[in-house]
Amino acid sequence: MFDFSWNMLSYFPSSVSTYSDAHDSLFTIVYYLGVGIFLLVNSILLYFVWHYRHKPGATSYHYHGNNIVEFTWTLLPTILFAGLGLYSDEMWKVMKYPSRVPTPDVEIDVVGQTYAWSARYPGSDGILGNRGAKYRSNTNLFGIDPSDPHGKDDIVLTGEFNLPINKNVVVHLSSVDVLHSYFLPNFRIKQDAVPGAWIDVWFNGTKAGKYELACAELCGGGHYGMRGVVNMQSESDFNKWIDAKNAVRKQVLAAEAAQPKAPEPAPAATTAEDAGHTEHH
Amino acid sequence: MEAAVATHEHGADHAHADAHTHEHVHHTSFIRHYIFSTDHKTIAKQFFGSALFFLLVGGAFALLIRWQLAYPGEPIPVIGKWLPDSLVSNGAIQPGFYTQLVTMHATIMIFFVIIPIAAGSFANFCIPLMIGTDDMAMPYVNMISFWLVPVAALTVLAGFFVDGGTAGGGWTNYPPLSATGTGHTLWVVAIFMVGFSSILGGMNYVATVLNKRAKGMRMFDLPLTVWALFITAVLQVLGTPVLAADASLLFLDQVFHSSIFLPENLLISTGNLHSGGGQPILWQHLFWFYSHPAVYIMIVPIMGVVSDVLATFSRKPIYGYKAMVFALMAIAFLGFIVWGHHMFISGMSPLLGTTFMLSTIVIAVPSSIKVFNWLGTVWRGNIYFTTPMLNALGFIGTFTIGGISGIFMAVGPIDVYITDTYFIVAHIHYVLFGGSLFGIFAGIYYWYPKMFGKMYNETLGKWHFVLTFITFNLCFFPMHMLGVGGHMRRIHDPYIYDFLKPFQPMNEFITIFAILLGFSQLLLIANILWCLKYGKVAPRNPWKANTLEWAAPAHPGHGNFDRDIIVYRGPYEYSSPESKKDYLPQWIKPATKTSEKEHEAIAHEG
Ligand code: HEM
Ligand SMILES: [Cu+2]
Numbered sequence A: 001m002f003d004f005s006w007n008m009l010s011y012f013p014s015s016v017s018t019y020s021d022a023h024d025s026l027f028t029i030v031y032y033l034g035v036g037i038f039l040l041v042n043s044i045l046l047y048f049v050w051h052y053r054h055k056p057g058a059t060s061y062h063y064h065g066n067n068i069v070e071f072t073w074t075l076l077p078t079i080l081f082a083g084l085g086l087y088s089d090e091m092w093k094v095m096k097y098p099s100r101v102p103t104p105d106v107e108i109d110v111v112g113q114t115y116a117w118s119a120r121y122p123g124s125d126g127i128l129g130n131r132g133a134k135y136r137s138n139t140n141l142f143g144i145d146p147s148d149p150h151g152k153d154d155i156v157l158t159g160e161f162n163l164p165i166n167k168n169v170v171v172h173l174s175s176v177d178v179l180h181s182y183f184l185p186n187f188r189i190k191q192d193a194v195p196g197a198w199i200d201v202w203f204n205g206t207k208a209g210k211y212e213l214a215c216a217e218l219c220g221g222g223h224y225g226m227r228g229v230v231n232m233q234s235e236s237d238f239n240k241w242i243d244a245k246n247a248v249r250k251q252v253l254a255a256e257a258a259q260p261k262a263p264e265p266a267p268a269a270t271t272a273e274d275a276g277h278t279e280h281h
Numbered sequence B: 001m002e003a004a005v006a007t008h009e010h011g012a013d014h015a016h017a018d019a020h021t022h023e024h025v026h027h028t029s030f031i032r033h034y035i036f037s038t039d040h041k042t043i044a045k046q047f048f049g050s051a052l053f054f055l056l057v058g059g060a061f062a063l064l065i066r067w068q069l070a071y072p073g074e075p076i077p078v079i080g081k082w083l084p085d086s087l088v089s090n091g092a093i094q095p096g097f098y099t100q101l102v103t104m105h106a107t108i109m110i111f112f113v114i115i116p117i118a119a120g121s122f123a124n125f126c127i128p129l130m131i132g133t134d135d136m137a138m139p140y141v142n143m144i145s146f147w148l149v150p151v152a153a154l155t156v157l158a159g160f161f162v163d164g165g166t167a168g169g170g171w172t173n174y175p176p177l178s179a180t181g182t183g184h185t186l187w188v189v190a191i192f193m194v195g196f197s198s199i200l201g202g203m204n205y206v207a208t209v210l211n212k213r214a215k216g217m218r219m220f221d222l223p224l225t226v227w228a229l230f231i232t233a234v235l236q237v238l239g240t241p242v243l244a245a246d247a248s249l250l251f252l253d254q255v256f257h258s259s260i261f262l263p264e265n266l267l268i269s270t271g272n273l274h275s276g277g278g279q280p281i282l283w284q285h286l287f288w289f290y291s292h293p294a295v296y297i298m299i300v301p302i303m304g305v306v307s308d309v310l311a312t313f314s315r316k317p318i319y320g321y322k323a324m325v326f327a328l329m330a331i332a333f334l335g336f337i338v339w340g341h342h343m344f345i346s347g348m349s350p351l352l353g354t355t356f357m358l359s360t361i362v363i364a365v366p367s368s369i370k371v372f373n374w375l376g377t378v379w380r381g382n383i384y385f386t387t388p389m390l391n392a393l394g395f396i397g398t399f400t401i402g403g404i405s406g407i408f409m410a411v412g413p414i415d416v417y418i419t420d421t422y423f424i425v426a427h428i429h430y431v432l433f434g435g436s437l438f439g440i441f442a443g444i445y446y447w448y449p450k451m452f453g454k455m456y457n458e459t460l461g462k463w464h465f466v467l468t469f470i471t472f473n474l475c476f477f478p479m480h481m482l483g484v485g486g487h488m489r490r491i492h493d494p495y496i497y498d499f500l501k502p503f504q505p506m507n508e509f510i511t512i513f514a515i516l517l518g519f520s521q522l523l524l525i526a527n528i529l530w531c532l533k534y535g536k537v538a539p540r541n542p543w544k545a546n547t548l549e550w551a552a553p554a555h556p557g558h559g560n561f562d563r564d565i566i567v568y569r570g571p572y573e574y575s576s577p578e579s580k581k582d583y584l585p586q587w588i589k590p591a592t593k594t595s596e597k598e599h600e601a602i603a604h605e606g
C-alpha cells in the first residue's frame, strides 16, 4: 500500500548539521534500548500468559514475592536510566547552555508573527542595531531603535532566508504576538519563539540546499501554513547573496536621504507601562 | 449528620421547601434517587454514564480530525453539508475549526472522560465497597463533585455557539493565544469547575479511606485499587488547586486585562488586549505543575484496577504487594518534580532542563517496578482469559510501549526534536488509550456484575477486546514513525510541507483504522445496554474474588452490605494452603469447624 519500514530510524529527514548528526546517534542508542526493553517485557509476558494458562486441575503458586528480587529490579533500571540521563546531559548542554553557544560567524534575529517568519540581517556594517519592544509595530517587527545608526542598514526578510554552511550561525529568536516554535526538521532543532524574550539557537550546517522551516507551536487557525525556507549556501554563494542585498539596501537609504525628511515609521503606541526599558543587544 | 445537611440544603432550595416536612417521601423520590442522589453507587453510575457519552462525543471529534489529515480539503462525509459556514467551507473542515476540534477532543477526553471514570466512577464505586463501608465520608460533597462535571462540559461546549468559536489553543491553552476570545474564557471557567469537582472528590476519598475502613482492616489490607485511588486522591487535592489558580490568573488577563501572562506591546489585533510586564511561560509552569500529576491521576487508579484483575484471574497473590504500594507513592511524589519535561523547548532556563531531565528519567523506575511485578503476578499462575483479564494483559503490553516512548522524550535533546510532533501523540495514546482506557475496560467488565447485578456477554466482550486491540495498534503505532519523520501535531494540512507530502498514505492508513477503532466501541456500548436488560442475573461473587465488594449482595442497595464485615487478612490470598478452594476472601473467619461452613456459604452464595 505504501512504503513502510519497521525501522523507525529510517523515517528521519536528512541530517544536515553537526548537531543533527550527534542527535541521531543519541536517538539510535535510545531506540535500541527501547526495542530491547519492549522485546524483553513482551516476550516474557506472552510466554507466561501462554505457559500458565488455565488447564484442568492446574493450581497456581501461592507466593507473595521476594525482597531481593524487588531490590534488584529497582536498582538495575535506576542505574540504566540514570546513566542514560547523565550521558545525554552533555548534548543538552551543548545545545542549550548560553555559555556553550559558539562565537557566531553569522548572527541574525528571527521573529514569528502569525503566520510568517521574518529575519533581520546586520547589514553592511555587520552590526545588528539596538532593539526594544516599545519600538515594535507592524512596520517595525524587530523593534529597531530608530535612533541607533547601526539599525539603519539592517535587512529584514520574510519567508526565505539564506545562510552559509560550515559556519556557526546564531539565531536570536522571539515573537511579536503569540507563541510560535522555530522548527528545522533537518537540523533537529526546535525552540519556542516567546514574545518578550530573546532566546539563542545555534547550528552549523554541513550540506547546502533548501530546507523547510516550520512552526511547531499552535498559534491560531493559520498555524499549519507558517512555513519558511532556509537556504543553506556555500560561503561564497552566501557572500554574493548578502552583498547584493546590502547594495539594494544602500540604494534605498540613499533615496530616502535625498528626499526631504522621509517619514519615520511611527513607533508603536506607547503607554505608561510600556515606556522605560530598552532591550540592549 | 446526613439529615442535618439535608435540612440545610433544602432550606436554601425553595422548590423543595415543602417536601422538607415529608422526609420519607423524599428518600424514595425519583429525583433524590437517580438525579441528586448521594448514594456512592448511583454517583458512580452517573460519572460512568456521562463519561461514556463524552467518550462518543470526543471520539467523533477525533474522527473529524483524522478525516482532515487523510483527505485534506475534501468534504466530511454525511455531516459535512449540515455544518455552518463558519466551520466548514463546501463541507470541508476550515483551519480554525480544525484547531477547535483538536482542542475539544483532548479537553473532553482528559477532563470529561478519563478523569471522571478513573477518579470519579471507579473511586466512587470501589472505595466504599472495597473497604466494607456503607457510603463515602461526605455524601453531599460527593454529589456536588459529580454535578460540576456536566455543567462544566456544557460550558465548554457552549463555546461552539459564541462569537469566534470555542477554544482553539490546544488542551494546554497557552497564552497569549488563549488570552483573547469568549471561547477561551468559557474554557477557563469550565476547567475551574472540573478542577473543583476533582478537589472535592479527592478530599472525600482521602477522608473515606482513612476513617471508614471495615473493622480489622489495616492500610496494608487494602486492595491495590483502593491504594491507587487513595494516592490519586492525594494528587488531586495537592495538584488541582494549582490548575485552578492558573485558570483564575488567565481569567483575570482575559476579562480584567491584568497582563499576568502578557509581555509588553504585543501586536495582537483581536480582542481588547492590554499587554505589558507579564510572562507567557508562567502559565506553562503552573499548568504542567498540575498536568503532569494529572496524567498520573489518569493512570494510577488504573494501575490498581489492573493489579486486582491480574491477581483474580491468575488465581495468585500480587507479586510484591508492598513494593507495588511504594512504587505508587514514588510515582506520585516524583510526579510533582518533573513537570518541566513538557517545557524543554519553552525557553525556560536550560539549567532547569538538566534537572527535569534527570528527575523524569528516574520516574521511569517505579513504572518499571510495576511492570515487573505484574509479570511476577502472572508467573506460575493459573490464568483464566476472561474479558477483564484480556484487557488487563493488553494494558501491560501497550502501557510498556507508552513508557518506552516516555524515555525518548525524557531525554532532553531528543525531546527537542520530537516534541510537538506525532511522536507525542503516539505516546499520549499509548498511555491514555492503550493504558488507561484498556484498564478502564478491564474495570468496567470486572465490576459490571456488581454495578448492575447482571453479567455482561463474554463473547461480545472478547470481540470488543480483540477488535479494539488490533485497530488501536494499527492506528497509533505508525504515529511514532510520523513523529520521527518530523510531522507536527495540531496542523490542519500537513501537505503544504514538502517533507511531509510522502506521509499522506500513512495518514490515510491511520485514519482507516481510527474509524474501525471508533466503531468497535459500539460493541462495548451494546454489551452494557443489552445486558442491563437481558444479561444473566449475577451471583454475589462471580469471579471467586477475595476483596470485600464481593461480600455485598449481587446488586447492593443503599448501605451496601447485608451483614457485618470484619477483615481477617490481606486481599490477595489466592491458592492459599489455608483453604481448600483457590481463594480465601478477606471477610472469612480463620477456620474453626462451624465458622468455615457458615462463611463458605456467604462466599459462594448465588
Ligand atoms: C515512563 C513514564 C513516562 C515518562 C518518562 C513520560 C515522559 C513524558 C514526557 C517527557 C513528555 C513531554 C513530551 C513533550 O511534550 O515533548 C510526556 C508527555 C505526555 N505524557 Fe508522558 N511519560 C510517562 C508516562 C506517562 C503516563 C503514564 C501518562 C498518562 C497516563 C502520560 C501522559 C502524557 C501526556 C498526556 C503527555 C502530553 C501532553 C501534551 O503535550 O499534550 N505519560 N511524557
Ligand atoms: Cu504556529
Ligand SMILES: [Cu+2]
Binding pocket: B291, B292, B295, B338, B339, B341, B342
Ligand atoms: Cu509529564
